[in-house]
Amino acid sequence: MDKKYTIKDIAKLAGVSKGTVDRVLHNRGKVSPTALDKINEVLKVIDYQPNLIARNLKNNKVYHICVLLPDPEFDPYWLPCINGIDDAKKEFKAYNVNIETHFFNPESKKSFVNTNQTVIAQAPDAVLLAPLFHKETLEVMKQYEELNIIVNTFNNQVESDVIKSFVGQDLHKSGRVAASLMSLIVSEGQIAIIHIDESVKNAVHMQEKEKGFRNYFEEKNNPNFTINTLKLKFSNIEAKLEAFLIENTNLKGIFITTSKAYQIASLLPEEKCKKIALIGYDLIHKNITHLNKGSIHFLIHQNQKRQVYLGVATLVEHFLYGKEIPQTIVLPIDIINAENASFYIS
Incomplete structure (x- = not known):
């Protein structure tokens, strides 16, 4: 020994x-x-x-970390994040750390702002949040800065001097990866980039994915492809998609920038599913079902559980051990198809 x-x-x-x-x-x-x-x-x-445990026990301070998480009841994409938070709690349970989760409605800017105000009133030592709403995130950052509260973000990247660290994928490159996959399946024709349920102007993650996707095809300079963007809301998805399909008979591929590829796959007529390649994000149950049926060709796994775990762990290790918080932790871009999906599902 x-x-x-x-x-x-x-x-x-x-x-x-x-x-x-x-x-x-x-x-x-x-x-x-x-x-x-x-x-x-x-x-x-x-x-x-x-002996870090012994050292920490001598420190009477209890570090308070708040995680602001979109409520999985509204979007199952965020469900694995709860497991990531639980893993962090178990790992650091012997230390003087209080890790607390606050949920907000991912479809409501007001809910996001109000949840942040609840956290600010508690004046924690640090916050980890998913900055779904760009404008509102920048506004609340000013309040965190005034209170000297450390802020880490995950999943979506926001440029701000107040943010200490970002954990997630390079979203621009993930868009390029999706485009590369699409070019392997589709040799010519029209491709649609579909954004679902979010304001693109206020959602940097969708903007970056689209920019990366378009950038890939622009570099190839292939005149055989045309790319259009379609924005859909839950209330009009079926009618608007049906009208789009009627108007665009040469549609060969669809890139969905969120975890809701299953909504498009379920609405495509059977004959269209065989002719149109679908690429989306995330290993939620409904997406996996369509992946196995062949109505979704590829999914890009963003590993949200790992993102939130690392976001919490870097904060805890900073407080307990004096470790420097890395400015960026970039996770791999995992490509999932029907053949390897089972390896990623716990």
Whole structure:
């Protein structure tokens, strides 16, 4: 078994006092450069791992972290995030950390703003949020900054000096990946980019996916393709999609920028499903069903569970261990089809 080194052991190896080693390990008090070099060399050689649990128990402060999560009751895409939060709670349960989840309606800007106000009233040490609404996010950031509350974001990236870290995929590149897949299936014809249920002007994630998708085809400069954008609301999806299909008889592919590809797949006539390639996002149950039936060709997995776990974990490790919070954590872009979907479903 690996030897567990004590402060006494390290002091003896470095030829310094136990008090000097203690000051270095706990970053308190002055230490001469010579002594510091000797101690660091020993720590490097023995690969010293401090007893972080014991250290944390000496700190009476309880760190309060709030997670602002879209309510999975409205959109099942967010359901795995609850498991990610639970994983973080279990991992850090021995520490003085309180991780609290607040839900908001992902279809309501008012709900998003009100939930943020509830969190601000609690004045937590840090917040992890999914910034679904761009304008409202920028406004609430000012309040977090005034209270010196650290903010991490996940899933959607928002440019703001207040935001400490972003965890998620490169959305522009995920759009390019979708375009690359589409070009393998479709050799020519019309392609539709479909946004469902969200205001594109206020949803950066959909904008970036569309930009990436279009950018790929623009670089190819292939005149055999035309790309149109269609925005649908839940109340008019069926009628508007039917009218679009009638007007665009040369439609060969559809790229859905949200987790609601199943809504389009379920509305396409059977003969259209065989002729139109569908690419969407996320491993929710209804999408998987259509993937296995062949009415959806590919899904891009955004691994939302991992996103929220990493968002929480980086905050906890910052408070407990003094680790620097990474500015960006970019997750892989996983391509899912009917053959490998089972490997991603727990």
